[in-house]
Amino acid sequence: MSKEGHFSDRMTARIQSIESRLVVGIDPRLDCLPDGIEADDPEQALTHLGVGVIEAVAGLAAAVKPQVAFFERWGWRGWKALETVCRSASEHGIPVILDAKRGDIGSTAEAYAEALLGDEPGTLGPYVDALTVNPYLGSDSLEPFFCRVRDGGRGVFVLARTSNPGGGEFQKRPGDEIPEEIIQVREAAPGSFLLIPGIGAQGGSIGDIAGAFDGQGLGALVNSSRGIVQAFEKQPDRPWQEVVQEAAKESRDALEGVIWA
Amino acid sequence: MSKEGHFSDRMTARIQSIESRLVVGIDPRLDCLPDGIEADDPEQALTHLGVGVIEAVAGLAAAVKPQVAFFERWGWRGWKALETVCRSASEHGIPVILDAKRGDIGSTAEAYAEALLGDEPGTLGPYVDALTVNPYLGSDSLEPFFCRVRDGGRGVFVLARTSNPGGGEFQKRPGDEIPEEIIQVREAAPGSFLLIPGIGAQGGSIGDIAGAFDGQGLGALVNSSRGIVQAFEKQPDRPWQEVVQEAAKESRDALEGVIWA
Numbered sequence: 128m129s130k131e132g133h134f135s136d137r138m139t140a141r142i143q144s145i146e147s148r149l150v151v152g153i154d155p156r157l158d159c160l161p162d163g164i165e166a167d168d169p170e171q172a173l174t175h176l177g178v179g180v181i182e183a184v185a186g187l188a189a190a191v192k193p194q195v196a197f198f199e200r201w202g203w204r205g206w207k208a209l210e211t212v213c214r215s216a217s218e219h220g221i222p223v224i225l226d227a228k229r230g231d232i233g234s235t236a237e238a239y240a241e242a243l244l245g246d247e248p249g250t251l252g253p254y255v256d257a258l259t260v261n262p263y264l265g266s267d268s269l270e271p272f273f274c275r276v277r278d279g280g281r282g283v284f285v286l287a288r289t290s291n292p293g294g295g296e297f298q299k300r301p302g303d304e305i306p307e308e309i310i311q312v313r314e315a316a317p318g319s320f321l322l323i324p325g326i327g328a329q330g331g332s333i334g335d336i337a338g339a340f341d342g343q344g345l346g347a348l349v350n351s352s353r354g355i356v357q358a359f360e361k362q363p364d365r366p367w368q369e370v371v372q373e374a375a376k377e378s379r380d381a382l383e384g385v386i387w388a
Numbered sequence: 389m390s391k392e393g394h395f396s397d398r399m400t401a402r403i404q405s406i407e408s409r410l411v412v413g414i415d416p417r418l419d420c421l422p423d424g425i426e427a428d429d430p431e432q433a434l435t436h437l438g439v440g441v442i443e444a445v446a447g448l449a450a451a452v453k454p455q456v457a458f459f460e461r462w463g464w465r466g467w468k469a470l471e472t473v474c475r476s477a478s479e480h481g482i483p484v485i486l487d488a489k490r491g492d493i494g495s496t497a498e499a500y501a502e503a504l505l506g507d508e509p510g511t512l513g514p515y516v517d518a519l520t521v522n523p524y525l526g527s528d529s530l531e532p533f534f535c536r537v538r539d540g541g542r543g544v545f546v547l548a549r550t551s552n553p554g555g556g557e558f559q560k561r562p563g564d565e566i567p568e569e570i571i572q573v574r575e576a577a578p579g580s581f582l583l584i585p586g587i588g589a590q591g592g593s594i595g596d597i598a599g600a601f602d603g604q605g606l607g608a609l610v611n612s613s614r615g616i617v618q619a620f621e622k623q624p625d626r627p628w629q630e631v632v633q634e635a636a637k638e639s640r641d642a643l644e645g646v647i648w649a
């Protein structure tokens with residue numbers, strides 16, 4: 128049940144086929160639901176919203192990025208919904224980048240890798256194409272995840288740099304600035320995809336990220352979460368999936384404009 | 389439903405009442421089960437083993453430390469078992485230190501804090517006394533967890549230093565050595581508990597950790613996982629819980645010997 132080929136190759140094919148570098152982050156909140164989805168059954172609400180977003184963005188998103196925390200927030204019922212959402216994306220042919228930022232050592236890291244990038248029925252693994260991981264415990268802690276890249280056709284995004292106020296405490300050297308850092312990482316890892324979070328609600332501007340792409344407009348994916356998944360809040364009178372689809376299309380087009388400018 | 393008082397005060401009272409600084413790590417593996425527990429239903433096997441360990445060590449463990457990865461490994465069914473295991477520890481009056489090493493920013497960190505240190509029925513939160521977190525994303529990423537320390541009576545263990553080969557890549561300065569680092573941290577945080585992993589299978593020696601304790605033999609907890617939870621492997625003919633209990637008693641006594649040496 129390993130995925131066929133390399134994650135980067137599958138991603139490149141997907142980007143070229145639907146002409147999109149947009150990743151739609153799925154961060155469902157039960158205090159922000161469209162009309163017709165009730166919060167009283169968390170599993171059902173998370174599933175309904177998550178699957179609904181996937182249907183809406185299926186032709187527009189290079190990948191979807193479910194954020195585990197917003198499912199884990201509701202215990203095992205949330206995890207059950209997360210499995211359904213990842214399976215739905217997989218059935219729609221959309222690559223799933225699971226945002227879990229896991230990191231541990233030895234057999235514990237191996238257990239996370241098996242849970243989230245493995246092939247076991249009854250886990251998320253079979254439906255996940257790539258995983259975000261945290262490198263604080265060092266290179267050897269990432270090895271169980273990298274094994275799934277070499278032998279399982281999966282992708283791993285290693286958390287490098289975040290733009291929050293404390294982001295530089297462990298992640299940067301004095302004087303480093305994010306736009307230049309992106310260009311340095313781009314040069315250091317020419318064959319790899321970079322995952323750039325946060326156009327929209329997280330405050331990143333589209334112009335800042337042009338340096339993440341290579342000459343072919345490849346090698347980077349750009350995430351938007353709340354700007355798409357919560358778009359219905361601003362137009363409560365329209366069908367919510369239509370509004371989400373429109374927001375995804377706008378972000379997709381804006382990104383394509385940067386690439387081909 | 390917040391916990392009463394401060395985590396450190398509850399921990400101190402527990403240590404003094406049962407005369408133990410031992411944390412029993414619960415890392416259940418379905419390829420290592422005692423006779424009488426079948427692996428074919430993961431939820432049942434994890435629950436049976438986890439609750440069985442808790443019954444065995446209830447009078448000997450200062451706290452138990454379930455490792456989330458070994459439950460998450462089995463998807464939402466594993467998470468359901470994890471909830472049962474944490475509830476069981478709570479019912480036995482044993483503090484639960486949940487080993488999850490979560491770390492993220494903003495509303496995502498808030499969702500993890502609510503999931504794992506919150507009060508919501510149907511989540512782990514009500515049964516968890518303290519949580520391990522990963523600091524790579526910086527101080528502000530830890531704030532949602534620290535809120536639960538100030539206002540919810542919970543504890544947070546911030547991952548600082550691990551002894552794996554790559555552990556020093558982000559965690560140390562040139563020349564730092566772990567035994568001295570422990571003493572420095574002990575001095576820098578005189579009112580806090582340190583969680584020292586890995587006597588037994590992880591290779592730490594009991595003598596190295598004496599510097600983690602303060603003059604009253606308080607301020608540190610020492611974890612053993614496989615050495616206790618898998619002790620039955622070496623004596624397959626005896627009742628497994630009896631063997632686990634005996635292993636816990638030996639580790640507890642060895643630790644007390646170091647403190648009062």
